[in-house]
Amino acid sequence: MAANATGYAVLERRGVVAVAGEDRAAFLQGLVSNDVTQVREDRAAYALFLTPQGKFLHDFLLIESGGALLLDPEMERRADLLRRLKMYKLRSKIALEDRADSLRVVVAFGAGALAALGLPEEAGAVRPFGGGVAVTDPRLSALGARLYLPADGLAALDAVGLERREVADYDRLRLSLGVPDGGADMVPEKAIPLENRLDALNAISWSKGCYMGQELTARTKYRALIKKKLFPVTLDGPLPAPGAVVTMGDKEVGEIRSGLDNQALALLRLADLEDAAAPLTVGETRLTWQTPEWDAAGAA
Incomplete structure (x- = not known):
């Protein structure tokens, strides 16, 4: 099917991890590459968890929903992300939870997909949908929407006229746009964010304070080392x-x-x-x- 197909697909290669508790934003702010203070119930972000040397480990969207920050790391590597987050928990008042069994990650894409979901084309916009949330992809609105839905939430997509597609149809769009997808395109502990154009995909805040790998990421940018x-x-x-x-x-x-x-x-x-x-x-x-x-x- 062509890269301009319209519909939705269940993105089984992504799972959901929740960070709850009163310190959730401050905790993640010191670890991830984007500005967590800008994430609200109506505004999502795309962020990276890097090594201290500024190399890629995980990428995910960040969504505020129901008193928790939701992250969608790669399904097969979410245990690694949870392990690393627990290492830095210390006395932070947070709770980490694997929600891969209760929430599905879904993508909706193609002409009219955002309008069908009631979303604007503004990257990062969020609204409630189908008992969960729908997000205009904060990397690039041309990718469509990402949704976090309970098991019965797919019926809401059918109800707004979106047809179920294969994940391959979404990947054709992603590849045509030149957007990388986690470890499939970026080797963990080796890939450099700026080599993979993640700065242009809104993954990095250049104005926030320190985070894991921040010094070397900034040096790569300002010394033009790519x-x-x-x-x-x-x-x-x-x-x-x-x-x-x-x-x-x-x-x-x-x-x-x-x-x-x-x-x-x-x-x-x-x-x-x-x-x-x-x-x-x-x-x-x-x-x-x-x-x-x-x-x-x-x-x-």
Whole structure:
């Protein structure tokens, strides 16, 4: 199905973790990359949990709902996030809860999806929906909405005329826009946020105080240390496996990340793109790269 399909899909690769208690905002403020004080019941954010060296560990949306901050880490890695949060709990008045069994993460996307949910196109807007909440994706409104719904909440999506789709339909949209998805595109403990354009996806506050990995993230930005960036690529040939080496002639210039059909993401060296003397290839497959429209400032 085309990247412009409209509907909703259950995003089973994401789960929900709740941080409740009176210190919840202050606790997360010292750990994650975005400004938690700006998260309200009508305003969500996208944030990162980094290593002290500023490398990627987890990404998630942050939503205030029912007296708790909800995070949606990758389902298979949520136990790791909970473990790391518990390490820093100390005397903070918070309670950590795994809600993956009680809340589903759902994406709604395509033309008319936001309007059907009563959401504006303003990234990060939140409203109640279907016994849970619906959020205009705070990374990029073109991605549509993310919803956190109880088990019976899917009926509300059917009621507003949205048709159930496969997650692959959402991924076609995501890949066409050049948006990375957690560990599928960013290797934990190795990936650098700015190489993956996460600053342009509203993941980082440059004005808040210290957080885990803040010093090195700021240094990377202000000293212009980025040598690679993530690009959406169109494929002419078989889909390469994640991690496959991208070459220009006999020179290695990058790696493939996630992909589907004739689209993929690739981490490419900027200097090689500026002086491209030969086509980019992975085996028999030729790649055509482009800069995402939403990150014109980060063009190669």
